[in-house]
Structures are given as structure tokens and as C-alpha cells.
Amino acid sequence: MAIMTTSAAQTQVITEEMRKNPKIYQITGIGLGAPKLVEEFGWDRFRYTGICENIIAGSGVGAALAGGRPIVSLGMADFAQDGWAQIVQQAAKLRFKVANKLEIPLIYTMSITGGPGLTVHHSGSYHNWLANTPGLMVAIPTTPADVMGIWRWALRMAKDPIVILSAGGGVEGPVPDDPNFMITPGKADIKQEGKDVTIVAMGYWLPQCLTVAANLAKEGISVEVWDPRTLTPLDRESLIASVKKTGALVVVDQAPVTFGTTGEFMALVAENLTPVPPMARVATGDFPIGAFTTLKDYVYPTQPKIIKAVKDVLARKK
């Protein structure tokens, strides 16, 4: 088990897979690629593009259709929206449109920021939009091991467009030494086992929820932290089993609350468990994100809000 950061894990897995498979190349958006990688693989496999997300996203579709396995970087999800038309209308629907005659092994990568607001055009959380698009896989790997596992699966196995979001929150962590270590999309992970309440958390909020769990443990509250890792495909069975065990649910996410991600997790539990367990959510408010820092506690989930929600559902449990 090596200890590394999420970005180091991502770089390592991409490097290893690029060495193995000449079909993998990067369409790098406004970035250039890491100097060492460019030195090793040459500019031909690092196609810098300028700022043209619609064209970047669309070229990724063609690149994949022609037999390549492109990694398409779109920067922040806010910027990527210029490419939404290609991602949503072309990439996501292509397989169905041609009745499975074509495969689209295509990786889109973009970031959504959690926690600190970066102002209106750099702060959006759009994973709920993407997850609401049939035909796209949407991954939010948070730990270095998850990042490596999801990326390796995408680089080796993907036959459909997958959006790998970097949502912050990733810190240093252990990564398996197995050079074939992969995580298949649709497999959730229980980051902390517990028996009193299930917290759904991902991205920036995952480490926050683990801290909350540690603090509540001191009060004798046993929290299970459940990380979906991929929104599409979604590991519904695992969530239902977890809540069936704990009997209470708190969903934490950075998408705006109304028609965001949180409601889907709650609805799944409500549909599948009788009696319906007590549940609550802590999500971002339905607001554009400004630059002034006083908005943070008002707009975003916070640890006190999460603790309050946990105590609220526990009080309703009996």
C-alpha cells in the first residue's frame, strides 16, 4: 500500500495505462499535460486545444468512435457547459441511436468545487444534471484508491462515455499495489461502518462526514458513512441494505437542494423500506454562489448542520 494524493494516484494510473495502450491519448483543454508525461509520450498524445469546450467535447466523441480511447479534460464543470450539447446529445445518446452498433470508450473529466465558493462562474455543482442524463456514467471518486480504481476501470473497460468528476475532498491515502486494481462503476463503498444512522456522502463532503462520524462516536452515536462512488450506475441495493440496518438516513451533498441529488437517495429508501425510516438531507441552498465568504455557512452544508440533521433523525427514530 503506497500512500499518495488523489492527483498523484490519477497521474500514476493514467501513465501506466498510456504505456500499455497506445489508443489512450489526452485532449487536454486549457491545460497542457504534465511535463514528465509529455516528455515520455510526446505532444501527439497530448492534444492541447485552446478554450472551446463544445469542440473539445465533440471531438472526444469522434475520437472514440474512430477507435481511440480519449481522455477529454474540460476543466471546471462551469466551463464544460459549453460542451454540454455534445456530451448530452451526442456522447450519451449515441450508442442507443445506432442500436449498439458503435462503442464510445470516452472519458470526460471535469471538476466541481465543494466548500469554498469561487464565485458565480467557478462554483457550480452539476453532477445532478449529468446523473439525470441517460447514457452517461457519472463517477465521483474521492479517496486516492477510489480515484485509481475508477480511472483504471475507465481506461481499460469502459465502452460508454464516463464523466469522472473531481469534487475535492481528496487527501492523502493508501492505494493498493496491485497493478490491475479496478473499481467497477455501480459499487458503493462503506467508508465507515456504523449501526445507528447512515450518512450518504461524496466528494468534498466525505471527509467532513467522516469527521462528524468520529465526533459523534464520542457521544455514543454510531454512524455509517456510505459513499456511492458512482451516481450512474447507482448501487441502490447497498444503500437500501445500509439504511435497513441502521434505520435512519442523512444525505449530504453539494448540489442545490431542490431537484438535486439528495432527493433520489431519500426516495429510494422511502420506496423500499417499510416503515419509512426517518431521514433528512443537508444540501447546498438553491442559490448562485457569490464571492463573499460570509455566505459559506448559510449556503453550504457544514459539520454543525450535519450533526443537527443526524440528531434530528435519531430523535425521530423511536
Added chain:
Amino acid sequence: MDSIKKEVAVEKKGTGISRRSFMKGVGGVAAAATVLGMGMKAKAEPVPAFVTVPKETLLEMYRRMQRIRQGDSQMLKMVGEGVDKYVPGMNNWCHASVGEEATCVGVAMAMNKEDMIAGTHRSHGYPLARGLDMNTWAAEFWVKVTGSNRGHGGSMHIAEPALGILGMTGIVGAGVPIAVGAAFTAQVLKTKQVVVSTCGDGAMQSSGFNSSLNLAKIWDAPIVFVINNNQWGAGLSARWVDANMKGGKDIATRASGFNMPGITVDGNDIFAVYKAARFCIENARAGKGPSLLECVTFRHFSHMGPSPHECTRWPYNNQAELDYWLNRDPIPRFERTVLDGKLLTQKELDPIRKSVEGELAAAIDFALKSPMADPKEEYKYYVDVFKARAI
């Protein structure tokens, strides 16, 4: 008559529109001959041989360039120290316009008071060039409630309707179609306003840019597409990603593809910029349609902070490019022109520079002492009107 006598003629050699030949030798770019190039044939008129600039205008040009230079230099210094020292938790960035002052001020001062402007994330230069109050600007930078946007926008989104500033955008290229729409309204309502769309070379590849040119020309909308061609889109050299620049050609050659005039000027020569901008703006106002004005310039620092320009780093490693442009700094050039031409004296310039120093110190003091907004108040509108929910 006295005021007329005070007017001074700033005459440049030839047309007054500089050629790109000064690009020779920089980054291996060949000279481009296109100046009032292809596409000019349609409706454009010759550029007047000289533009008279009243003394008051010269002094104001200097004042506004100084505001941008001093203001952004100070913000870069403070960002370099870390914003947490001043406003904890704030974004540690500053999209500075240092180096691009002549382009911003030359264009802004060629506009009428009621004209409109839409722009980019590099949103300090044009608003200050339009005459935005320093206090308002500094307070917005430091995300305070006394700022132009009450701290909602910070460094990238300065807006001031009273100055026709429609709001700057953090999405590259997004302001260009917005400017076209504003020009449509000016046309429909017959207001005689002209809209200046500003963007950088980085926006040339964005999906909306070329279509905006086409649409503006279809309707002969009163708009000028100003390109601050600082030759770098964030960390990417435009010579790598712009097909024209890669081939040693001007960005302005794109205009010919849309049947409109395209002009390239030395963006560090405020008089060349001012003259060309007036030509384009007044043509637009007269109903002669849109034009594209490329101002070739350079920013002195990196994309969004005080670190050295990207050209000095991997894979470019080209310190010579930065040095070349530092030697063409627009502010000393302005000083040399007005002093050598005996248009202004050092005694007239010095007090302006000093007064801006005072203005800036007071503005930063004002900004740092100002409170930040109360989110409940700022988001009340969304709660009331959109029934937005906060948890």
C-alpha cells in the same frame, strides 16, 4: 476658441495604425502585412490621418492608465502575500490588466458615456478605464458589500450599469453574444448607443465568437469586437491554438470571413488604439455595421496572480518574450510620446501619478474596513421570488 486652441494633434506616422511587423522575432512569428486588410472594402472609410486629442483627454488617459497600473500592481502584491492576511478564506487570485492599460483606456475613452461594454474575467482594466470609482472597485475585489457587485463577483465580474458595464463574465467568450444582443436592442430602440464587446485571444476558439461576428454583420448591429490580443489564453500560447496566429497572421483576418472590417493595432500604443476605436465606434454609430479591432498587447504577469508570466515556464521557457513586451510598456511609451512631443510636461504628469497613489491607498483602506454582506439579505430575493430553499 480657447478650448480649441488647447487641443493638440497627436499624429502618428502613416495611418497611425501600427503594423504587426514589431512582432518579428518574437516567438518566431513572421510579420503580418494585414492592417486595414481584407474586408475593409465594403463600407469602411479611410482612417483619418490624425486624431486630435484635447489636453484634458490626454491627462485623463494618463490618470486611468495609472489607476489600472497602480491598482492592479497593489492587488497582485497583496495576493502574493496571501489574501488570508487581509480577507480570510477569500479566493487567492487577481486577474490583473497590468500591461494592457493602453488597450483598455484607448478603447474606453473612445466610447460615449451612454455606450455599453461587455467583457471578460480580466475585469479590472475596462471598468477602471470607463471611470469606475476606485473605492467601489477595491471593495469589490476584496468581496465587500460596498463593492460594485456587493461582493458577489470579486475579481472577475465587475458590473456598473451607470457606466454601461453590462457585467464581466468568468466564462471565456461568453460576453461576446451578450454584447451582440445589447447591440440589437440599441438598434431596435434606436438609442444610438454602440456596444463594445471585449474579449481576449483565448475567446477566439469559443463556440460563440465566430457566430457572433456573423450575426452582428447580418444585422449591421452597432457593435465593435475588440480583441485584447495578449497572445495568451491562460497558460496556452495563442501561437499554439489560434490557426491564424500559428501561421503568423493577425486575428483580425477573421473579420474578412464575415464581410466586416478587421483592424490590427499596436495595443500598447494608446493613440493608435484610441484612433482606431473611434473610427470603429463612430462607423457603428453611423449605421455602417460592426468591425473587429485587434489590439496586440501583453500582460506582465501570469493568468491570475503575481507569479511570472507563463511564457517563462515550461514548455515555453521564453524569458525573451516577456522582456520584449516589458520594453514596450504602454505607460512609459505614453509618457515619452507626450513629453517628447511637448504635449504635456512632467509637472503635469507627476501630480496625476501621485494623486492616484493617494486614491488607491484610500480605496484599499475603505475596502478592508468595509463589512462583508449578510448572506440572508443577499439571497432574500431568491427566497422571495424563486422560493429558494436554504438548509
